[in-house]
Amino acid sequence: MIKKVILIVMLIAIIFIFSNVALKSVENIDSDSKDYYLTNTYNDTGSKNIVTGIYLDYRLFDSIFEASILIISVSGIIYMSKKDDEVL
Amino acid sequence: MKTSDILICISRLLFPFILLYGFYIIINGHLTPGGGFQGGAILATAILISYFIYPEKIRDLNLLIKLEKYVFMVILIIASISLFTKGEIFTSFISIEKSNSFKSLFLIILNLFIGIKVSTGLILIFSTFIEEGK
Structure with missing residues (x-):
């Protein structure tokens, strides 16, 4: 209770x-970073798609760990699904 | 698993076009909406369709596991080259004074490797599930 x-x-x-x-x-919404990316992304990274410019150039550090999440989940699934005598 | 003949026939027709569309999404990731992750998911669907076409074919998963690991190492190496050219890690290795079309080369290379890595990862996930259910 x-x-x-x-x-x-x-x-x-x-x-x-x-x-x-x-x-x-x-x-309190601040539009500084939005304005920066809108004006400077094409000249900084050569990408017309701003999303690609952010995740492959400005924030590549985060993108690498995002790719490593998939490899960890795959290895977990393979570890749980393999049989006892079988070594992958 | 029993599938109808119509589904198998249409899948054979659609298979190359889905592969082509996936590579188009990956290569044009810096110009149009899309990129490595989305195009890799489309490529993985194309391989999922091949389970309808050849249900009895035995697939070697060890090769895919090795491919995914090595491609991840290649992505790390490409992202770390900028430590030697610019002095900062995890950015583009091409100098900022170059032309815009030359700078997009880095994005194309990295999108291609991320696409291969994501597609092999998704293929591995559902093919282990299918092999378990057999």
């Missing part, structure tokens, strides 16, 4: 905080 009451109070608090943040953040 006490656990349920605490859970409901926590949920109400989370809803209150998130709605507050979402309503107030409209005034």
Whole structure:
């Protein structure tokens, strides 16, 4: 009973905080990085598609780890699906 | 697994076009919407269709596992070349004063390798599931 009451109070608090943040953040949106990418991406990276320019040049560090997520999931699936006497 | 003849016939017709469309999405990733990840997923669907066409064919998964690992190492090496040319790691290795069409060469190479890596990864995931279900 006490656990349920605490859970409901926590949920109400989370809803209150998130709605507050979402309503107030409209005034504080900053467009500096958007303007930078719109004006400079083609001259910096040679890419007309700004998304490709960001994920292969400005943020290549994140993109490498995004590619490594797939290799980790593949090795996990192969490890779980192989039979005992079979070595892949 | 029993599939109808109409599905097999249409799959044979569609198979080269799906491969072509996947490579088109990958190569033109810096000009149009798309890129390595999306084109690799389309290539993986083309190989999934080949399971309809030849259901009894035995496929060697060890080759694909090796290919994915080596291609990931190649991506790491290409991304690290900029440490020697520019002094910063994980950016384009071509100098920023070059022309725009020459700078897009880096994007094409990296998109191609990421596409190969994603497609082999997705092929491995569903072919291990299919081999398990047999």
